[in-house]
Every structure is written in C-alpha cells, then in structure tokens.
Amino acid sequence: MTEMTRRAMLGVGAAAMPLIATTVYKAAVPPMLPPSGIPPLAGAGAAELAQPAAQTLQERLDAAIAVAADCLREMNAGGELLVERSDGWIFIGARKRQLEESKPVNWSGPDFYELEQGKKRPVYWIERVDYKSKPGHYYRAVSRWKGRDECKPFCIKADNLRIVRKCTDFAGRLDSDLQA
Numbered sequence: 712m713t714e715m716t717r718r719a720m721l722g723v724g725a726a727a728m729p730l731i732a733t734t735v736y737k738a739a740v741p742p743m744l745p746p747s748g749i750p751p752l753a754g755a756g757a758a759e760l761a762q763p764a765a766q767t768l769q770e771r772l773d774a775a776i777a778v779a780a781d782c783l784r785e786m787n788a789g790g791e792l793l794v795e796r797s798d799g800w801i802f803i804g805a806r807k808r809q810l811e812e813s814k815p816v817n818w819s820g821p822d823f824y825e826l827e828q829g830k831k832r833p834v835y836w837i838e839r840v841d842y843k844s845k846p847g848h849y850y851r852a853v854s855r856w857k858g859r860d861e862c863k864p865f866c867i868k869a870d871n872l873r874i875v876r877k878c879t880d881f882a883g884r885l886d887s888d889l890q891a
Contacts, residue, residue: 772801779803816874818850823878826852834878840866 766774776794780803784792787805795802818824821838835852842848850872853864 776801776803816876818872818874819877823855823881825875825878827873827875832875834881837867837872837874 776796780792780794783803783805784790791806793802793804793806816824818837818839821836823834824837825832825834826837833854836855838851839848840851847869849869850867851864852867854861
C-alpha cells in the first residue's frame with residue numbers, strides 16, 4: 712500500500728502553489744521574493760515599484776484575511792460574512808441571506824412541483840386524488856423522469872403538502888402534455 716502524501720490529498724492545487732504552501736505550513740520560513748534590482752515587469756524607463764514597509768507575519772496575515780473578506784463581501788452583496796480564526800486555521804465564509812419567507816404555492820392541477828421536505832427540496836409529479844369512502848382529498852406524489860416513474864407513488868395529506876414552487880421548466884418533462 713502506498714503512503715498518502717500531502718500532495719496526493721490536496722491534489723494539483725498543492726503542487727501549483729508551493730509559495731503559499733510554504734508560508735502556510737512553514738510560517739517561520741519567509742516567502743521567496745524576487746532578487747533586488749530591476750523588477751520583473753518593469754522596463755528601462757519605468758518607475759521603480761515602492762517597496763512595502765517591513766511587516767510582521769501577523770500583520771501580513773491580517774491584511775490577507777481582510778483582502779479575502781472584502782472579495783467575498785463584493786461577490787455576495789447583501790450576504791452575511793463570517794470570519795473565524797484559531798492558532799492553526801482560518802475560516803472565511805459568506806452566507807446568502809434569504810430576504811423573506813416565500814409564500815406557499817397552491818396546487819393548481821397535475822404538474823411537477825418542488826416540495827419542502829425538511830432541508831431537502833425534491834421535485835415530484837403531484838396529482839390530487841379524492842377519497843372514495845369519505846369527503847376530502849389527498850395528494851399522490853411520484854418522482855418522474857421523462858414519463859417514467861422512478862419510485863413507488865406515495866400519499867401526502869392535504870395538511871402536510873408544502874409546495875415551494877411549480878416547476879414548469881423541469882427537465883424530466885416530456886415534450887407532449889401526456890404525463891398521466
């Protein structure tokens with residue numbers, strides 16, 4: 712059995728970024744800087760680049776976290792930003808905020824509907840079925856793909872049906888309107 716290396720676990724990203732890996736995993740080793748003299752992109756008449764003031768590792772890390780947080784804030788406008796730090800790790804995440812609770816959608820005929828089932832949002836073909844022995848109705852739901860049932864149909868009581876939206880653009884729909 713072969714030994715699992717850090718490069719194998721992290722994939723190609725670890726091989727493509729040796730400078731970052733060096734500064735993250737071996738914080739005592741300073742990052743490699745280009746040799747002094749002419750900057751690599753500057754030509755004969757270009758102005759010299761200003762050298763940044765000497766900063767400690769902690770100041771550079773704080774600046775990098777601030778830049779990453781600003782980028783996430785721009786990418787997810789109106790979202791919630793979360794930054795957590797510890798001695799060995801840093802987490803920067805963004806969560807999109809739901810503006811308001813969506814209004815429940817009423818059943819409007821047999822069609823594909825996205826339902827709310829706990830944290831999941833599956834899409835089912837929903838039909839309304841009247842009880843034979845008592846007044847009222849229930850809903851018959853089945854997962855359907857291109858006219859074929861993927862699972863056994865199951866019943867949902869009218870009180871328990873929580874429709875998120877009607878899926879008129881569902882990919883499992885047949886070209887014809889014959890779904891029954």
